[in-house]
Amino acid sequence: MTARTIDGKAFAATLRARVGDAAADFTARAGRKPGLAVVLVGEDPASSVYVRSKGKATLAAGMESFEHRLPADTGEDALIALVDRLNADDAVDGILVQLPLPRHIDERAVLTRIDPDKDVDGFHPVNAGRLATGIDGLVPCTPLGCVMLLKDLHPDLSGMEAVVIGRSNIVGKPMAALLLKESATVTTVHSRTRDVAAHVRGADIVVAAVGIPAFVKADWVKPGATVIDVGINRTDDGLVGDVDPAVAEVAGALTPVPGGVGPMTIAVLMRNTLVAACRRAGLPAPAGL
Ligand SMILES: Nc1nc2c(c(=O)[nH]1)N[C@@H](CN(C=O)c1ccc(C(=O)N[C@@H](CCC(=O)O)C(=O)O)cc1)CN2
Numbered sequence: 490m491t492a493r494t495i496d497g498k499a500f501a502a503t504l505r506a507r508v509g510d511a512a513a514d515f516t517a518r519a520g521r522k523p524g525l526a527v528v529l530v531g532e533d534p535a536s537s538v539y540v541r542s543k544g545k546a547t548l549a550a551g552m553e554s555f556e557h558r559l560p561a562d563t564g565e566d567a568l569i570a571l572v573d574r575l576n577a578d579d580a581v582d583g584i585l586v587q588l589p590l591p592r593h594i595d596e597r598a599v600l601t602r603i604d605p606d607k608d609v610d611g612f613h614p615v616n617a618g619r620l621a622t623g624i625d626g627l628v629p630c631t632p633l634g635c636v637m638l639l640k641d642l643h644p645d646l647s648g649m650e651a652v653v654i655g656r657s658n659i660v661g662k663p664m665a666a667l668l669l670k671e672s673a674t675v676t677t678v679h680s681r682t683r684d685v686a687a688h689v690r691g692a693d694i695v696v697a698a699v700g701i702p703a704f705v706k707a708d709w710v711k712p713g714a715t716v717i718d719v720g721i722n723r724t725d726d727g728l729v730g731d732v733d734p735a736v737a738e739v740a741g742a743l744t745p746v747p748g749g750v751g752p753m754t755i756a757v758l759m760r761n762t763l764v765a766a767c768r769r770a771g772l773p774a775p776a777g778l
């Protein structure tokens with residue numbers, strides 16, 4: 490069997506177009522555009538590219554982009570002061586601090602300072618708590634993008650066996666919470682799990698978010714399973730995922746790297762910004778997003 494390729498790039502393009510339509514509608518009703526502020530500290534080349542892409546996507550969706558590029562030696566206090574200003578700025582609906590931050594800055598101190606209702610990354614503990622308890626909030630972009638791709642293929646995930654590999658606050662934990670919300674039977678495996686392969690073998694859905702190149706092997710995967718590869722590992726052989734390419738011979742469907750989950754992250758960020766803007770303006774949630 491050769492797995493069907495899940496085209497995240499194409500899905501992301503349609504999502505961005507739908508957000509663009511909804512953003513035009515917001516602008517007509519609210520008398521202003523939705524606004525997204527992105528903060529980058531330092532000059533990490535990959536982060537710099539992502540921030541530029543976010544700015545371009547924001548403008549392309551008809552939204553206001555506020556880009557703040559700060560030097561690598563910016564102090565934590567100065568960064569927090571900027572977050573406070575963005576929290577108080579009515580033109581800003583969404584705030585995103587690009588990760589990773591330089592080592593001298595406490596990531597948690599910065600992320601918990603963002604107004605939860607502007608936290609379009611969904612990383613604030615208030616939004617994590619909302620997700621865990623079933624309250625509408627803002628949900629991390631990458632896992633929400635994964636669920637959108639999964640539901641496109643399997644509109645009803647209820648009762649499906651899902652294994653999430655990795656337990657980060659950014660992907661693994663919210664991914665498991667979102668799958669649970671869809672009534673899947675969810676197992677999270679991680680570095681202390683005794684037999685990862687045994688868990689993966691029972692899964693209809695595998696989400697690999699572990700950050701180890703080609704970690705998931707073909708003989709771990711149930712024939713026909715849907716495999717979502719969240720890994721973005723830069724190696725001497727270029728960009729590779731967390732899933733061994735040989736998995737394509739066993740899986741029913743697989744996201745490629747690049748062109749799978751990655752492009753969904755920025756498309757969902759646009760969606761989250763629009764959702765935050767609608768909530769802040771007291772407008773109904775945009776349909777179908
Ligand atoms: N504050 C945040 N920081 C980071 C996040 C995040 O969601 N919020 N995620 C990643 C980086 N990221 C966005 O910020 C991101 C990563 C990858 C892609 C993407 O489209 N990848 C392409 C490949 C691009 C390449 O060649 O590098 C793909 O997979 O097809 C978009 C956004 C960490 N930081």
Ligand SMILES: [Mg+2]
Pocket residue numbers: 590591592593594595596
């Ligand atoms: Mg740090």
